[in-house]
Amino acid sequence: MTGPGRKAIAALLLSALWAGPALAWDVGFNFRATSGYVTDVSPSTFASMGVTTYPTVRTVNGQPITFGWESASPSSTFTRDRSSGVDSRLAGLNCQINNGGSSVFRVDLPALGTYSIGLALGDAVANNPQNNHVRISSTSVVLASVDVNTNQFVADATGAISLPAQWPTANVSIQKTFSSTILRVQLSGQSDSNSTCISHLRVTLVRAAQLQTARPGQFLFQ
Secondary structure, three states: OHHHHHHHHHHHHHHHHHHHOOOEEEEEEEEOHHHOOOOOOEEEEEEEEOOOOOOOOEOOEEEEEEEEEEEEEOOOOOEEEOOOOHHHHOEEEEEEHHHHOEEEEEEEEEEEEEEEEEEEEEEOOOEEEEEEEEEEEEEEEEEEEEEEEEEEEEEOOOOEEEEEHHHHOOOOOOOEEEOOOOEEEEOOOEEEEEEEEEEEEEEEEEEOOOOOOOOOOOOOOO
């Protein structure tokens, strides 16, 4: 194909590549033992070890989401419903015992780009100290690490801790750029006391990666 036909195909393909997600992509995951324990507030959805294994597919706030636990050993993990009287994002938890093993939660992202990552770590209700070790990765490249001890406090993505009643307004997210469409959250992988526990994860697309545009007279497709 030559001339105008090739230009038209190139323009259509370039337009499709630039289109990106139709809606702002924003989803939260509330980790606890049972789905019906509390009502999840949009754009959050329920997740639990042994229940939502990867690839779980669900529509959340009109957004198709593929997610789930890629690995979680029953012998060194546990899930809990803690309290229906707190913020629904803190109502329960999923935990990995710090025995050297690790558990990995995966989210498939809609595009390469920069994302805001929010977390709630620790046991917000019971008086159980936790040594939390969390790694956030783009496929296997670690982008952020959070190592924080909590004792009836909640830690956010920066490692700052607050009381459960304060976390909904006090928690701070971090922004990271993903060079793949796989986000992984690893719990533990450390050998020390107690456990690494997660109550909530929120992932929000801030800015999709832009593709290089063609220079005048340059064909992107030969």
